[in-house]
Amino acid sequence: MSAIKEPKTKFSQAKVKEILADYRLVVESREASLIGRKEVFMGKAKFGIFGDGKEVAQIAMAKVFRNGDFRSGYYRDQTFMFAIGELNVQQFFAQLYAHTDLEADPSTAGRLMTGHFGTRTLNPDGTFKRLTDTKNSSADISPTGGQMPRLLGLAYASKLFRNNPELHTYNNFSVNGNEIAFGTIGNASTSEGMFFEAINAAGVLQVPMLTSIWDDAYGISVPAEYHTTKASISKALAGLQRTETEKGFEIITVNGWDYPALLEAYQKAERICREEHVPVLMHVEELTQPQGHSTSGSHERYKSKERLAWEVEHDCMRKMREWILNEVLVLPEEVEAIEKEARQTVKEARDRAWKAFSEDVRKDQRIVMDILDRAISTSRHREDLQQLKDDLTASVNPTRLETMKTARKALRFLREEDHREKAELITWFREAETDNFHRYNSHLHSVSDESALRIDGVKPEYSDSSPLVDGREVLNAYFDSVLSRNPLVFAIGEDVGKIGDVNQGFAGLQDKYGDLRVTDTGIRECTIIGQGIGAALRGLRPIAEIQYLDYFIYALPTLSDDLACLQYRTKGGQKAPLIIRTRGHRLEGVWHAGSQVGMLLHSLRGIYIITPRNMTQAAGFYNTMLKSDDPAVVIECLNGYRLKERVPDNIEEFCLPLGVPDILREGTDVTIVTYGSMCRVVMEAAEDLEQFGISCEVIDVQTLLPFDRHHIIAESIRKTNRVVFADEDVPGGATSYMMQQVLEVQNAYQHLDSKPVTITAREHRPAYASDGDYFSKPNPEEIFDKVYNLVRESDPDSYPSIV
Ligand SMILES: Cc1ncc(C[n+]2csc(CCOP(=O)(O)OP(=O)(O)O)c2C)c(N)n1
Ligand SMILES: [Mg+2]
Numbered sequence: 001m002s003a004i005k006e007p008k009t010k011f012s013q014a015k016v017k018e019i020l021a022d023y024r025l026v027v028e029s030r031e032a033s034l035i036g037r038k039e040v041f042m043g044k045a046k047f048g049i050f051g052d053g054k055e056v057a058q059i060a061m062a063k064v065f066r067n068g069d070f071r072s073g074y075y076r077d078q079t080f081m082f083a084i085g086e087l088n089v090q091q092f093f094a095q096l097y098a099h100t101d102l103e104a105d106p107s108t109a110g111r112l113m114t115g116h117f118g119t120r121t122l123n124p125d126g127t128f129k130r131l132t133d134t135k136n137s138s139a140d141i142s143p144t145g146g147q148m149p150r151l152l153g154l155a156y157a158s159k160l161f162r163n164n165p166e167l168h169t170y171n172n173f174s175v176n177g178n179e180i181a182f183g184t185i186g187n188a189s190t191s192e193g194m195f196f197e198a199i200n201a202a203g204v205l206q207v208p209m210l211t212s213i214w215d216d217a218y219g220i221s222v223p224a225e226y227h228t229t230k231a232s233i234s235k236a237l238a239g240l241q242r243t244e245t246e247k248g249f250e251i252i253t254v255n256g257w258d259y260p261a262l263l264e265a266y267q268k269a270e271r272i273c274r275e276e277h278v279p280v281l282m283h284v285e286e287l288t289q290p291q292g293h294s295t296s297g298s299h300e301r302y303k304s305k306e307r308l309a310w311e312v313e314h315d316c317m318r319k320m321r322e323w324i325l326n327e328v329l330v331l332p333e334e335v336e337a338i339e340k341e342a343r344q345t346v347k348e349a350r351d352r353a354w355k356a357f358s359e360d361v362r363k364d365q366r367i368v369m370d371i372l373d374r375a376i377s378t379s380r381h382r383e384d385l386q387q388l389k390d391d392l393t394a395s396v397n398p399t400r401l402e403t404m405k406t407a408r409k410a411l412r413f414l415r416e417e418d419h420r421e422k423a424e425l426i427t428w429f430r431e432a433e434t435d436n437f438h439r440y441n442s443h444l445h446s447v448s449d450e451s452a453l454r455i456d457g458v459k460p461e462y463s464d465s466s467p468l469v470d471g472r473e474v475l476n477a478y479f480d481s482v483l484s485r486n487p488l489v490f491a492i493g494e495d496v497g498k499i500g501d502v503n504q505g506f507a508g509l510q511d512k513y514g515d516l517r518v519t520d521t522g523i524r525e526c527t528i529i530g531q532g533i534g535a536a537l538r539g540l541r542p543i544a545e546i547q548y549l550d551y552f553i554y555a556l557p558t559l560s561d562d563l564a565c566l567q568y569r570t571k572g573g574q575k576a577p578l579i580i581r582t583r584g585h586r587l588e589g590v591w592h593a594g595s596q597v598g599m600l601l602h603s604l605r606g607i608y609i610i611t612p613r614n615m616t617q618a619a620g621f622y623n624t625m626l627k628s629d630d631p632a633v634v635i636e637c638l639n640g641y642r643l644k645e646r647v648p649d650n651i652e653e654f655c656l657p658l659g660v661p662d663i664l665r666e667g668t669d670v671t672i673v674t675y676g677s678m679c680r681v682v683m684e685a686a687e688d689l690e691q692f693g694i695s696c697e698v699i700d701v702q703t704l705l706p707f708d709r710h711h712i713i714a715e716s717i718r719k720t721n722r723v724v725f726a727d728e729d730v731p732g733g734a735t736s737y738m739m740q741q742v743l744e745v746q747n748a749y750q751h752l753d754s755k756p757v758t759i760t761a762r763e764h765r766p767a768y769a770s771d772g773d774y775f776s777k778p779n780p781e782e783i784f785d786k787v788y789n790l791v792r793e794s795d796p797d798s799y800p801s802i803v
């Protein structure tokens with residue numbers, strides 16, 4: 001049977017074939033959405049959010065997506081992922097079921113809900129694949145808009161690879177910067193600050209960033225008028241349009257149901273973006289949502305009858321079908337045959353995915369059932385065990401938790417028994433614990449050979465000629481050496497370029513290495529981080545600077561939602577070894593003396609947190625991190641840049657191991673644990689205390705994550721039997737974290753003869769000027785008194801009351 005009504009069609013046979021293949025994919029993707037929703041309602045999956053209504057535009061986008069390119073998108077992009085061959089329907093369903101097998105769900109290994117896509121950019125050993133040979137997608141996150149900062153960085157990398165000749169040999173990462181970063185975002189999510197920040201920055205930087213806005217006129221129930229000025233993002237952003245004389249964006253609008261127009265639009269966009277490195281905004285309008293937003297509720301609740309009818313009319317699959325029949329002149333029977341086949345393929349893939357998932361989960365269930373079966377005839381608790389077994393048998397859907405619960409409850413009954421079945425159950429339990437750790441908890445940090453925890457320290461070497469300089473000059477010497485040695489390293493941030501940062505760590509280095517290596521940015525903390533994340537995902541080694549720790553809050557969402565969980569949410573499939581440089585603890589006033597370290601510890605698990613007490617230590621830690629493939633935040637001491645330090649002779653090799661505290665002063669009466677700028681304050685107090693007969697052991701933890709890996713602090717407390725945790729955070733902030741680590745994790749509670757004490761700043765931010773600082777932050781006198789009183793408690797006669 002011929003596919004076309006000869007000889008009327010204006011399309012070549014090859015083109016018709018391509019169109020029908022595209023249509024088939026649209027139908028497959030739609031069917032996956034329809035069946036996916038049913039699976040949720042049948043209780044086989046917990047939640048569904050699908051890409052129905054947005055299929056055709058994604059096919060067009062996929063056609064211009066080449067090897068080496070990157071996507072940074074959101075949950076509607078299943079069709080695109082199918083079209084570039086980086087997701088198949090079986091994997092789509094495996095993710096819906098939360099199948100924890102990496103082969104089954106290579107994007108997230110069952111860790112993220114459906115619609116979270118990503119390719120594996122790393123080899124199993126954690127090294128980068130050849131990214132120019134593959135189609136790449138960065139790993140999705142749920143916060144809408146959160147994909148935008150990273151998108152900027154993915155595009156920025158192309159600019160560096162193209163314009164820095166030293167990078168041209170890195171053809172495993174880029175071919176002359178020809179790669180486009182493709183972004184997708186929903187219309188409503190363009191209201192997010194991150195979107196505007198990233199778009200503006202892309203226009204400023206002129207990077208190949210092709211951002212598609214899937215506009216279905218709603219964000220869940222809220223219509224466009226509530227989201228966007230003029231209810232149109234392309235109208236609202238019209239001022240970005242480049243002109244003959246001004247650089248800017250290319251803005252293209254196209255209807256999401258118009259297949260030929262979409263193909264044309266994306267071809268144009270690709271050319272501009274790839275060749276000219278001009279950012280493009282593709283506003284894809286008139287999209288629909290046939291099944292509503294997600295499985296959480298129906299859209300009939302908030303869309304009018306007219307809108308619902310309009311959506312049926314303008315459904316992109318329906319429109320494409322009409323076009324194929326009316327313009328391409330394919331016979332209806334041919335189209336129907338394709339549809340039937342596509343639908344069948346999806347059902348079969350669904351069945352395979354379910355079988356693989358349920359068999360995997362039931363494997364353990366069967367083992368436990370078998371052990372229970374035998375235990376029932378041996379145990380004194382046969383009725384209890386029978387009940388547990390019956391309950392497990394009755395469980396409808398396969399879950400690991402039910403098997404685990406059953407086994408643990410059975411072990412309670414068996415606690416006083418001694419037989420083979422019990423031993424088997426214990427063995428199963430231990431193995432299952434390990435397996436479930438790997439399924440649900442592994443890969444918070446890198447586990448590769450380049451893990452920061454595997455970098456050994458190299459001690460600093462000094463000679464008579466080691467210069468004594470301002471602290472900032474130590475950093476300057478270090479950054480100079482690293483920029484000269486490693487072309488992948490670059491630094492960005494506010495005032496980092498021309499003046500070499502506000503404290504001159506990079507002074508003179510832009511002149512020496514060029515403005516692609518040491519670069520000023522706009523005031524946009526969130527996308528400075530995103531710029532770093534995206535570039536690091538593509539093999540570069542960025543040092544992204546947040547000018548003051550106080551402004552970290554503007555960057556925190558991206559650090560927490562994106563960078564910190566990157567390894568975890570991909571189960572080691574992606575890495576972004578970004579170094580975030582900042583400075584804090586104490587200087588002057590409310591927004592220039594912050595030390596919100598507890599906030600970081602609570603929100604950034606997955607990123608190492610380093611708090612060097614001086615610039616030499618900072619340089620040593622930068623070196624460690626640049627040898628490793630983990631991300632880290634380094635907080636320099638704001639008031640330390642002008643203090644004198646000696647530059648180690650081996651500044652290039654010198655590096656410090658993570659999680660190894662430094663004992664700054666040995667003592668016998670009390671251990672004081674601190675970090676950062678507080679080291680100097682505590683040391684001053686310790687000297688005063690010495691004069692009054694109290695001997696303090698002062699420990700600088702150096703890195704809070706990881707924390708004292710060899711339990712040096714517990715060893716110290718074993719000797720002193722008293723401990724004080726001191727910092728400049730709020731009460732209950734990072735000091736509480738340190739206390740938990742030391743007393744609970746290190747078991748140091750057993751060495752204590754006195755209650756543990758924390759010394760912190762006040763609950764408010766520090767008041768201005770020296771007096772404000774003194775009365776807001778911990779000072780040597782306060783530390784003196786608190787330590788003195790702690791010692792006095794057990795020997796009031798030797799230590800009479802002072803005030
Ligand atoms: C930061 C953030 N806020 C709120 C949500 C909850 N949420 C999920 S999807 C959504 C609507 C998004 O609408 P739109 O961007 O237009 O995308 P669409 O789903 O319509 O394709 C909202 C509010 C979220 N995921 N992230
Ligand atoms: Mg929308």
